[in-house]
Amino acid sequence: MGFGTSIACDISMNTRLTPEERRLYQDVEVIRDLLHRAHTVAIVGLSDKTERASNFVGSYLKSEGYKIIPVNPLKQEILGEKSYPDLESIPASLGPVDIVDIFRRPDEIVPIVKEAIQIKAKAIWLQLGLVNREAAELARAAGLLVVMDRCMKMEHGRYSGALHWAGMNTEIVTAKKAGRLI
Numbered sequence: 500m501g502f503g504t505s506i507a508c509d510i511s512m513n514t515r516l517t518p519e520e521r522r523l524y525q526d527v528e529v530i531r532d533l534l535h536r537a538h539t540v541a542i543v544g545l546s547d548k549t550e551r552a553s554n555f556v557g558s559y560l561k562s563e564g565y566k567i568i569p570v571n572p573l574k575q576e577i578l579g580e581k582s583y584p585d586l587e588s589i590p591a592s593l594g595p596v597d598i599v600d601i602f603r604r605p606d607e608i609v610p611i612v613k614e615a616i617q618i619k620a621k622a623i624w625l626q627l628g629l630v631n632r633e634a635a636e637l638a639r640a641a642g643l644l645v646v647m648d649r650c651m652k653m654e655h656g657r658y659s660g661a662l663h664w665a666g667m668n669t670e671i672v673t674a675k676k677a678g679r680l681i
Contacts, residue, residue, distance in 0.1 A: 525648065
């Protein structure tokens, strides 16, 4: 097989989502638009442990210019930012939450989505490996955009060109110089 689309580089091959669910919850245009327009990301389950995926993603998003809001009831501060016990505790003075990025077990996601709806977040993002169809439908019914079973850091890197630097085939061919999405 050569370069380009093949089973070896099919990004969807490890997901538990059906092809129809992938169209709903992994839509390229929705992902690109969210990454471009979002400014504030509340990260539910953000850990202060540097070896955890949530910390790596939060650190990356912060370095790329996003305002991150840690949501972790066990910590006062993470990555130099004040941490809040839940989404509803985030003060309005921080501005609207564009994306609620979720790093919690699938069985804990529905109450988080209900909070995201209450605070009028624009989108929920369930990290790589997280699938909760009930939560996704609840969010969609309330008008929120939904990304499921994708890593926000990886998707940002994919569309900003940063994954190419690591030798990853993102299936995006362009002669355009990579730039920041925001």
